[in-house]
Amino acid sequence: MSDTAAPAESHPAKTSRTEDDAPYAATGRTTPTRSKERASYDPAVVHPILDGAYLCHLGFVRDGAPVVLPTLYARVGRRLYIHGSTGSRPLRMANTTDPGLPVCLTVTHVDGLVLARSAFHHSINYRSVVAHGVAYTVTDPDERRIALDAIVDQVVAGRSQDSRPANEKELAATAVIRLDLDEVSAKLRTGGPNDDPDDLALPFWSGVVPVARTYGAPVPSEDLDPSIPVPEYLAAR
Amino acid sequence: MSDTAAPAESHPAKTSRTEDDAPYAATGRTTPTRSKERASYDPAVVHPILDGAYLCHLGFVRDGAPVVLPTLYARVGRRLYIHGSTGSRPLRMANTTDPGLPVCLTVTHVDGLVLARSAFHHSINYRSVVAHGVAYTVTDPDERRIALDAIVDQVVAGRSQDSRPANEKELAATAVIRLDLDEVSAKLRTGGPNDDPDDLALPFWSGVVPVARTYGAPVPSEDLDPSIPVPEYLAAR
Numbered sequence: 271m272s273d274t275a276a277p278a279e280s281h282p283a284k285t286s287r288t289e290d291d292a293p294y295a296a297t298g299r300t301t302p303t304r305s306k307e308r309a310s311y312d313p314a315v316v317h318p319i320l321d322g323a324y325l326c327h328l329g330f331v332r333d334g335a336p337v338v339l340p341t342l343y344a345r346v347g348r349r350l351y352i353h354g355s356t357g358s359r360p361l362r363m364a365n366t367t368d369p370g371l372p373v374c375l376t377v378t379h380v381d382g383l384v385l386a387r388s389a390f391h392h393s394i395n396y397r398s399v400v401a402h403g404v405a406y407t408v409t410d411p412d413e414r415r416i417a418l419d420a421i422v423d424q425v426v427a428g429r430s431q432d433s434r435p436a437n438e439k440e441l442a443a444t445a446v447i448r449l450d451l452d453e454v455s456a457k458l459r460t461g462g463p464n465d466d467p468d469d470l471a472l473p474f475w476s477g478v479v480p481v482a483r484t485y486g487a488p489v490p491s492e493d494l495d496p497s498i499p500v501p502e503y504l505a506a507r
Numbered sequence: 508m509s510d511t512a513a514p515a516e517s518h519p520a521k522t523s524r525t526e527d528d529a530p531y532a533a534t535g536r537t538t539p540t541r542s543k544e545r546a547s548y549d550p551a552v553v554h555p556i557l558d559g560a561y562l563c564h565l566g567f568v569r570d571g572a573p574v575v576l577p578t579l580y581a582r583v584g585r586r587l588y589i590h591g592s593t594g595s596r597p598l599r600m601a602n603t604t605d606p607g608l609p610v611c612l613t614v615t616h617v618d619g620l621v622l623a624r625s626a627f628h629h630s631i632n633y634r635s636v637v638a639h640g641v642a643y644t645v646t647d648p649d650e651r652r653i654a655l656d657a658i659v660d661q662v663v664a665g666r667s668q669d670s671r672p673a674n675e676k677e678l679a680a681t682a683v684i685r686l687d688l689d690e691v692s693a694k695l696r697t698g699g700p701n702d703d704p705d706d707l708a709l710p711f712w713s714g715v716v717p718v719a720r721t722y723g724a725p726v727p728s729e730d731l732d733p734s735i736p737v738p739e740y741l742a743a744r
Binding site for chain 2: 299303304324325327328329330331332334335336337338339340342355357358359372373374375376378380383385386387388389390392394396398400402418419422425426429430432433434435436437440444462463465469470472473474475476477478479480481482483484485486487488489490491492493494495498499500501504507
């Protein structure tokens with residue numbers, strides 16, 4: 271474990287740096303090779319994409335080969351947190367690799383299916399964020415609690431304050447890693463198909479099928495005391 | 508380019524090997540370190556998860572670091588195909604790396620938010636597939652056409668036959684890579700929260716919020732001939 275994993279001077283308060291609207295710096299690996307006009311480094315674009323999801327795909331390298339696993343995450347200011355069992359591979363690797371585990375964390379929303387007259391111009395409308403960097407194990411107890419609350423609240427805002435906090439045994443079984451947002455970019459596609467002018471008279475339907483993630487009515491556990499109502503923070507979904 | 512990229516004897520017919528129900532072999536990297544009971548190597552589990560999506564997260568290694576990009580894909584039998592601009596990084600790397608580009612291709616469906624009485628037991632219900640292997644550039648023209656049709660049909664079944672096929676110029680600008688399904692596994696979580704017995708009397712709501720991907724009414728392009736109706740294959744969504 272590197273001593274830099276959780277520097278004492280940088281415990282994030284919930285609101286720390288969220289006011290910071292300086293754009294992220296473009297680097298070689300956050301500059302797309304094509305469709306450059308779809309890329310953004312603006313926190314006002316990047317952060318809402320991250321805040322609107324809770325599942326990311328985390329990439330890391332194991333024995334020289336890539337591994338991509340779906341996992342929950344949370345954003346706190348310009349930091350992302352991931353948690354998991356202390357036995358899980360990436361969390362264990364982040365803890366035993368000096369100076370940390372190189373990762374790529376990607377979040378994608380699908381907003382529409384784009385059907386062009388030509389097969390070639392078919393596409394999807396999407397919003398994605400790709401963050402590169404080194405993930406460090408978080409050891410500071412305060413930062414760990416902030417991260418664990420944030421991961422619960424990322425899925426259902428307000429839920430961390432309406433559930434039993436982790437006890438010592440659970441905390442001991444849980445690893446938390448942090449990726450500082452630094453080398454990060456968003457990429458978006460919106461709008462209708464980009465049909466070639468020569469294709470406009472073809473007899474094929476053209477347009478967009480909107481896609482959304484929707485939430486059904488909450489289903490209580492069978493053993494739930496029926497006097498406990500569905501919480502307001504769930505009804506809001 | 509390796510000569511093995513598109514061996515002439517193995518052009519896939521649309522139905523080739525889909526009847527093959529032999530389980531995939533478990534390997535070190537497809538055996539989870541925990542929750543082993545959630546893993547499956549059965550094509551009857553793996554294939555429907557792949558067939559129910561069209562966006563994957565593709566991981567590869569560039570300059571020693573992981574990269575994870577969202578991209579469309581298609582399954583044809585025990586093969587996955589990805590396409591893209593010949594200039595895009597992973598497709599270019601697959602073409603210039605001998606014997607191909609090591610990748611990890613991951614597909615995830617979110618089915619529910621699982622709210623336990625304890626923060627620790629919060630989870631999500633999901634179905635995911637993780638496929639490891641080496642991706643090869645497909646050079647055989649017939650296999651390329653099969654793959655490109657399949658990628659369009661993966662998004663909207665039947666659409667490849669109701670749009671203009673790629674012309675020579677478009678084909679020249681498009682790279683196709685193939686990942687043979689071999690080292691692949693599914694992982695699933697279903698059901699309600701696994702609350703600790705000691706927590707059952709706590710006054711917190713517990714249960715599942717169902718999650719689904721939904722499709723809105725198709726929105727025609729502004730320049731679409733109004734006499735062209737919404738196709739049946741779209742109405743079915």
